Amino acid sequence: MQVIDAMHKITSHIRNPSKFSKASKLALQLIEAGSVKPGTVSHFFAILEAAMSSPGACNEPSVRADYQALFNAAQGVTECFNQQQKKQFDIWVLHAVVANDLFTDDSFVFSKAVGKIKDAISALPITTVDDDNDEAAALAAVESKSGTTHNNTDDNAQAAASNSLPDDSTHAAASNSREESSDPFGLDGLLEHKSNKSEKAREKTVAALNRKADEDESKRFLKSQREALLKCLEIAARRYRIPWTQTAIDIFAKHAYDNMNRFTMQQRDAITKLWNSIKEQQIRRKQGKSVSGKLDVNAFEYLQEKYSHEKISIRHAVGGGGERRATQWLG
Structure with missing residues (x-):
């Protein structure tokens, strides 16, 4: 109990x-004391979530080393995490x-x-038209300052579906009532048949909701990864003025450019502009001219500014046990 209380206190301060x-x-x-266990892992994960409530904060000079130390150490307890x-x-x-x-x-x-980032880019799936449409809708929502309602869509849909589903207690009460009656007209069989059909429809609805939830969750993780x-x-590009970084950044940006089909439309535009500015720098170097070391990251800045307004918590997307399922509606 003391460990959990300590985790709660840390969570309240770490943000x-x-x-x-x-x-x-x-x-x-x-972590070092071995206090992160299956029984406490949800509370520890809440600490990490609070620390990353604003992802940009972890790159501030004053806390970079502390963030790295915490998340490097946390990699040793990931076996306690759910999927x-x-x-x-x-x-x-x-x-x-x-x-x-970087x-x-x-x-x-x-x-x-x-190298790690290049590998992660290579592992991304190819972008679909739906991904581009979702991005356009999300950015438009931020522009119109109505994006906050987007995160509640799944919860509202599930609540509406839950309200529309038959109540098990109603079926149980009806069943008990029928058993107590003499059923002189032989209606029990018909009513039970109707109940079975209702239960099958109920299971199909729950299965459909679970599939939709899984799809939405996969999209959210993929979006966050991109x-x-x-x-x-962007961070690497800002260091291009340092001579020893330039070759690595050239290779990095070329890899991103060659794999643009793994990013969304606006992201592809940002990568293209960056790669074009790198090519200009390369040409100047080959011609023996001085280079500014400044690359075109304006499109990156625009996207990062928009992303920063999207506050999505993993706990909005999963149930108490970390599994985003609708089986509780089966009764």
């Missing part, structure tokens, strides 16, 4: 940048560990981080 350093060290102590938590944690690692490695002055660490990788590309 505050001025208290992050101290709170993260306390979280590290819990959804592991997926979310992997995205947070891109923000808190890999992206921060700020290093060590060329080996920088190149290693670039955004994290795009942020890494």
Whole structure:
């Protein structure tokens, strides 16, 4: 109980940048003490979620090292996470560990981080028309300042479906009433047949809701992963003025450009503009001309600014046990 209370206290403080350093060290102590177990993992995950409530905060110079220390250590307890938590944690690692490695002055660490990001890009699925449409809708929602209602769509849909489903207690009461009657007209068989049909319809509805929930969840994770990788590309591009980073960034950006079909439309536009500006820098270097080291990241800035307004918590998407299922409606 003391461990859980401690986790709750850390959660309440760790989202505050001025208290992050101290709170993260306390979280590290819990990991080192072996306090993160199946019985406490949900409370520990809440600490990580609070720490990443604003993903951009983890890249601030004053807390980069603390974020890296916390999330590197947390990788040792991921066996306690459920599937959804592991997926979310992997995205947070891109923000808190890999992206921060791009700020290093060590060329080996920088190149290693670039390699990890390239592998992650290669593992992305090909973008679909639906992905592009979803992106356009999301950005339009942010523009119109109505994006906050989007996150409640699934909950409202499930609640509406739940309200529309028959109540098991009603069936049970009706069944008991029929058993107590003499049923002189032989209607029991008909009523039971109707109940069976209703139950089958109910199961189909629940199955459909579960499929929709799984699809939406997969889309959300994929969207977050693309955004994290795009942020890494932007951070790397901003370091292009440093000569020893240029070759790695050239290769990194070319890889992203060659795999543009794994990103959404606006992201593809940002990658194209970045790659074109890199080619200009390369031409100037070959001609012996001076280079500014500044790349075109305006499109990245636009997207990151829009992404920052989307606050989505993993707990909005999954049930108490981490499994986003609708089986509880089966009674």
